[in-house]
Amino acid sequence: MSIKLDNVSYTYMQGTPYQKTAIREITLEIQQREFVGVIGHTGSGKSTLIQHLNGLLQPTLGEVLVDGVNLHTKSAESKSARRKVGMVFQYPEQQLFEETVFDDIAFGPRNLKLDADTVEARVRRAMDFVGLDFDAFSRRSPFRLSGGQMRRVAIAGVIALEPTYLVLDEPSAGLDPRGRDEIFGQILNLYHTSNITVILVSHNMEDIARMANRLLVMHDGIISLDGRPETIFGGSIDRLRAAGVDVPSVTTLLRKLKTAGLPVLGEALTPELATEEILAAMGGKYSA
Numbered sequence: 001m002s003i004k005l006d007n008v009s010y011t012y013m014q015g016t017p018y019q020k021t022a023i024r025e026i027t028l029e030i031q032q033r034e035f036v037g038v039i040g041h042t043g044s045g046k047s048t049l050i051q052h053l054n055g056l057l058q059p060t061l062g063e064v065l066v067d068g069v070n071l072h073t074k075s076a077e078s079k080s081a082r083r084k085v086g087m088v089f090q091y092p093e094q095q096l097f098e099e100t101v102f103d104d105i106a107f108g109p110r111n112l113k114l115d116a117d118t119v120e121a122r123v124r125r126a127m128d129f130v131g132l133d134f135d136a137f138s139r140r141s142p143f144r145l146s147g148g149q150m151r152r153v154a155i156a157g158v159i160a161l162e163p164t165y166l167v168l169d170e171p172s173a174g175l176d177p178r179g180r181d182e183i184f185g186q187i188l189n190l191y192h193t194s195n196i197t198v199i200l201v202s203h204n205m206e207d208i209a210r211m212a213n214r215l216l217v218m219h220d221g222i223i224s225l226d227g228r229p230e231t232i233f234g235g236s237i238d239r240l241r242a243a244g245v246d247v248p249s250v251t252t253l254l255r256k257l258k259t260a261g262l263p264v265l266g267e268a269l270t271p272e273l274a275t276e277e278i279l280a281a282m283g284g285k286y287s288a
């Protein structure tokens with residue numbers, strides 16, 4: 001079970017003077033249950049890449065397979081393979097349109113012609129995942145909610161489709177630190193308590209380093225690095241800089257301490273793990 005890209009290239013406005021190849025010859029396999037972070041400079045091709053994962057963009061060259069099925073045939077198999085991939089776009093709240101939160105989240109499941117009880121069960125479960133109380137919110141208008149709440153409704157609408165793979169493009173964009181922590185906490189909770197695979201595009205290295213177990217670094221339309229976050233952030237800074245990617249600040253701190261002679265491993269990517277490393281390097285004299 002996987003999403004597989006086989007030699008995929010995509011060119012916008014092909015055949016015009018404005019044509020632009022946004023991703024080139026990408027071969028990639030994402031296995032079920034991975035949590036993949038996609039990072040890279042502006043315009044490196046992240047959004048173009050992820051829009052191939054649910055068949056929204058059709059490769060100019062190459063093919064995309066979900067659980068072994070090519071997304072771009074006219075077969076029913078192809079359609080159901082595309083449905084396995086849920087997509088949360090940037091600023092997804094702009095796509096809310098129903099009169100109540102319930103109807104908005106129920107829109108997808110109803111389209112699948114599920115019976116009313118199943119639809120309600122899915123809406124309840126999705127609202128639970130994004131931390132919205134069913135009784136308090138389901139009858140409210142989505143347009144009278146805060147920005148963070150509207151975004152959660154939009155994400156719940158995708159979760160209610162019960163995708164096998166969940167792709168999120170900058171889900172925390174424009175939220176304050178609290179809203180950002182909440183959204184990421186809910187995504188992590190969903191990942192840990194269901195069988196879902198997550199593919200997350202983010203500019204926030206600290207968050208992505210904390211959550212992902214695999215990182216793809218995009219640079220000028222190709223995947224320039226692919227590996228464990230610890231390996232990538234612990235590796236050559238020059239390669240990351242060339243790809244326009246920051247290193248989490250705790251990694252920079254640990255590198256500096258290591259250079260100064262403190263015997264830290266330098267692998268931690270979160271403040272909590274960095275604290276443990278530093279305290280251990282100090283000979284266990286202090287505790288957190």
Ligand SMILES: Nc1ncnc2c1ncn2[C@@H]1O[C@H](COP(=O)(O)OP(=O)(O)OP(=O)(O)O)[C@@H](O)[C@H]1O
Nearest residue numbers: 012013020022040041042043044045046047048049
């Ligand atoms: N609809 C389009 N028409 C023409 N060119 C496009 C279109 N969408 C994207 N591009 C170009 O393709 C390249 C890759 O864009 P893409 O949006 O995939 O990058 P990105 O890494 O997601 O960027 P960002 O971090 O800014 O969202 C860029 O050079 C961009 O200008």
